Amino acid sequence: MAIFVHYLSILLISAVIFLLLRAYRLRLLRLPPGNLGLPFVGETLQLISAYKTENPEPFIDERAKRHGSVFTTHVFGEPTVFSADPETNRFILQNEGKLFECSYPGSISNLLGKHSLLLMKGNLHKRMHSLTMSFANSSIIKDQLLVDIDRLIRLNLDSWTDRILLMEAAKKITFELAVKQLMSFDPGEWSESLRKHYVLVIEGFFTVPLPLFSATYRRAIKARREVAGALSKIVKERREEYEKGERKNDMLGALLGGEWEEDQLSNEQIVDFMVALLVAGYETTSTIMTLAVKFLTQTPLALAQLKEEHDGIRLKKSGSEGLQWSDYKSMPFTQCVINETLRVANIISGVFRRTVTDVNIKGYTIPKGWKVFASFRAVHLDHDHFKDARTFNPWRWKNNNLGTSCSGNFYTPFGGGPRLCPGYELARVEISVFLHHLVTQFSWVPAEEDKLVFFPTTRTQKRFPINLQRRR
Incomplete structure (x- = not known):
């Protein structure tokens, strides 16, 4: 003793x-003021427990009030500087590749693969980011993608019963769209089997990256191997077709040829790249679709105005006629709803970066090798930047593109700098088309109460079950 x-x-x-x-x-x-907490553990437990409440930003709220909008903490095993300051966030985003480099938890890095766009750096990232944006710009969406977006969304809604889990239904839609856009595959048994594996991969993103200690991570690694195997087979077949002169105008076709002919990407590189793009095009867009419907359901005046806008578009068309680009450009209130959903929901709450040298910000020094977290959500939900910031109010965007009298630094739902989300316009189009067909074909009520949760990502606890009734 x-x-x-x-x-x-x-x-x-x-x-x-x-x-x-x-x-x-x-x-x-x-250093910025703050508290590193307990040795080794830091404030990780406080961060995780805080987000179990209904407050969307409790961890940062408490510390920003005590220390200011830039503060020091210690989470997930590393000292980290958090920023809830829009100017600091912009500085971090704009200095990617100079003072900061991307840095993500080991679980995400391992599951996406070392050749994913999220983890690429330097010139290769610039080239691949530019290529991705070229396949998701307005002209490509207008001339090539919109017809399939409209067709596949209508196909899905035609199969709905009188009760659905909206989150699951939206995920099915966005996954099928992503597979079509990347590889020219229509929905079928193969795509549905691939989607089920993807669900397991994504569940492993915020786990301890040690298979021995985490059953969820073990399942995710196994599912990732299945996904990679399925995609590898497709890439191999398409490469053989490409070498025979058979070309398809999709993302995979661009990765196999075009500007890469003198410096071809390996099959492994292409598979990793596509794994990450499928995640990006699937998970975030489906969540925004779901939460837009949830917020509209809770805001009857906004839902009524949205229905009026889309009923007006539908009246000009025959029953089976698809949406055109001019229809998409005639949805101003829809864009207000999407802007506000992005602001309130904050599917991407912020980004982690790592300093590559000592960095001076606002009179403080962040040492080389430290992590920083630029919080978009903290800025979006700050009453100093947005009036009644934690209230869903799509009309705030009606006469002001930013919903605030301040600069664009305050609204960054798609990030910024060299890593601005390359699919931001495509996501807006998909959500707009989805909302159009939903409100013109259905009325609905929640099947049961469902709450938002904010960790590890923003989502509803019960996948938002709703009872549907077709409109006459």
């Missing part, structure tokens, strides 16, 4: 000395 007490005393004294030395070192470094 005496020996145990002796070692416990040594441990406690060591911990106290560690904390004192760390505090002294931090004062010398002129």
